[in-house]
Amino acid sequence: MARRVAITGLGTISALGCGVPALLDAMATGRCGIGPISSIPTDRLSVPIAAEIRDFDPAAHFDRRQRLMLDRAAQLALIATREALAAIDLAAIDPTRCAVVLAASFGHATLDASYHALYADHARRLPPMTVPRAMPSAAASHVAMEWGLHGPCFSVASACASSAHAIGLAAQMIRAGQVDLAICGGSDASICLGYLKAWEALRVLSGDACRPFSRDRSGLVIGEAAGILVLEAEDRAMARGATLHGALLGFGMGADAGDLTAPSAAGAARAIGAALADAGLAPSAVDYVNAHGTATRLNDSTETAALHAVFGGHARRLAVSSSKSMHGHCLNAAGGLEAVVTALALREGLLPPTLGFRAADPECDLDCVPNAARRQPIGIALSNSFAFGGLNAVLALGRAE
Amino acid sequence: MSAVFPADPRIGEILDIVAQETEVARAALLPDATLDGLGIPSLDLTHALFAIETHFDVEIPVVADQQGAEFITVGALVAHILATLDRAAAASPAFPPDLPAQTPPT
CATH class of the missing domain: 3.40.47.10 (Thiolase/Chalcone synthase)
Structure with a gap:
């Protein structure tokens, strides 16, 4: 019989705040994270609203050397993973049986800055970390490195379903007995000029608010976030006395x-x-x-x-x-x-x-x-x-x- | 190999950048000191070379030292950069090496 898959860790950062308590507060009070974009100039945007992570200071989470290596997408993934793993004693788990399966997300800001430097500023050279910062598997690698996890580690690309596919695959790996613990989910740092202009071109962005299922709904609003789950084989998680937040059933x-x-x-x-x-x-x-x-x-x-x-x-x-x-x-x-x-x-x-x-x-x-x-x-x-x-x-x- | 750098103002600028990018004490950057011995990983060296290229607005070609690494000692690193700067100055006198460099936004 297939093993049950328990959810033993949750982590998030989004426009609704950094951490699960902030997200829960927003869920309970109906707080909206959508507003005017503040992190980049908006003079060239037709739709200058987004669900943006505000008051975010990378230096509060990463030292100078780490920041050279990390696009915002990987920063968000690491911050959410730190929260998801905070109550888990990884020393009790074989690191070769811990997987990392995350959404494949480009380092948009890194690519945008490099192309701007090259084409607009005619720079003769680009920052040396442009490729490793921008690669869509970077966040998964950084998570594996921060905790020394040696199990399967890769990124999944299926556009807006990427994180869900990542979580589903991670659950299947646990069911199959391939790993005992998996960090899964994803991050996306989407608030940068080139990417937002590309979304504008699709003519699906709302200019005022996100109104799902309402007759006067007017389109989507782009957000940036990370959402991370820690999944474990339920029997093993219970044996080590882990807190169970829920179960991944199917x-x-x-x-x-x-x-x-x-x-x-x-x-x-x-x-x-x-x-x-x-x-x-x-x-x-x-x-x-x-x-x-x-x-x-x-x-x-x-x-x-x-x-x-x-x-x-x-x-x-x-x-x-x-x-x-x-x-x-x-x-x-x-x-x-x-x-x-x-x-x-x-x-x-x-x-x-x-x-x-x-x-x-x-x-x-x-x-x-x-x-x-x-x-x-x-x-x-x-x-x-x-x-x-x-x-x-x-x-x-x-x-x- | 000498234990002191010759008097050349460009060397001071190079060493200042190396110290800043690698977070190694400026006084430890002696000609005979090895990059391994100073604990400078290749990634930090790459950042330092990028900053030096930007500062002097030159392309520093990739070289392999006789032991396979790009540079073994601080002296070899400095000598290679100075030779590059001299070649650049001779090749394009209309563009002196102190031309303001274009720095890409970060």
Whole structure:
């Protein structure tokens, strides 16, 4: 029988603050992290809002030499991992049986600065750490190095589902007995001019707020974040007296194989169904879904159709909220941050709200926990990630037993 | 190999940059001192060479010392940089080595 996978560590940094307590506070009070961009000049941006990590001083976390090596994406991953591992005695675990599986996230700021220096300033040379800072596997390497972990370590690329795929793969490695502990999730430092201009070109960004499932929803808001889970074989975690935050029960994934950007209800439904089947759960067992919920017109109606297809009449009893309305769409980090949110929703019996909801949309006929958090004990929850390219990943989470 | 550097103002500038980038005491940067002995990892040396290239606005070519490392001693490092600066000055007298360097944003 497959081993159960326990969640023994949670870590995060986002526009909602540094650390799980700040995230929980935002979930409970419905605090929104979206606002005017302050970390870069906005004069060339048509959409100058984002869910930005404010008051972030890298020097408070990393010395000068470390900062030379670390793009912001890797910095965020390390900060969240430090929190997730704070209560875990790694000395008790064989380091060759500890995995690191993170979302593949470019060092956008490093690349942006290098191209600006080269093309705009006509610099004759670029900083020597440009390549190792920018490489999408850098964050995973830095995590392995900081804790001396020698097990499998790699990064997963599936656009906005990257973190969810990373968590799902890590859980499978634990189930298979390949490793005893896995640090998984991801980070993305997306607030830089080149990347934001590229997103503007897609014409999917909202100019004012993220309003998932609302009839007047106007698009997504980019965020930056890291969300990290520590997964362990539950029997081993219990044997060493670990704190259990919850359990990773199932993982479903698949491809639309249709359109590069337009989502597919059938593809999303297949991934949701696969996660339930993997967890051995009936649809009626699910209490809450942390939706992909980007607040684009097409995503939210398509996701609603997928939920109706899988859950039938139970879809009307489900609570389905999009925490992106608070922390923005954190892209490669989204699945990691939202898995942390979902684990906290289960642990605390606290459903995060969908902020910015103003009017019901018949195409999004779900209970989206509008505008105010809800205290409600729940047993099973899903976290949906549906990425560009039609890459879908769904995680099924439960409470610690 | 001599135990003291010759009098050349460029050497002081080079050593100041090496000390800053490697966090090794300036007084320890003697001609015979080995980079290994000073505990300077290759990565720090790479940062120092980048800063020196930026400061003097020259390209410092990659060389391998006879033992395989790029430079064994501080003296060899300084000699290679001075030779590069001399060649650059001879090749393009219109662009003196103290031309303000362009520093990429970090």
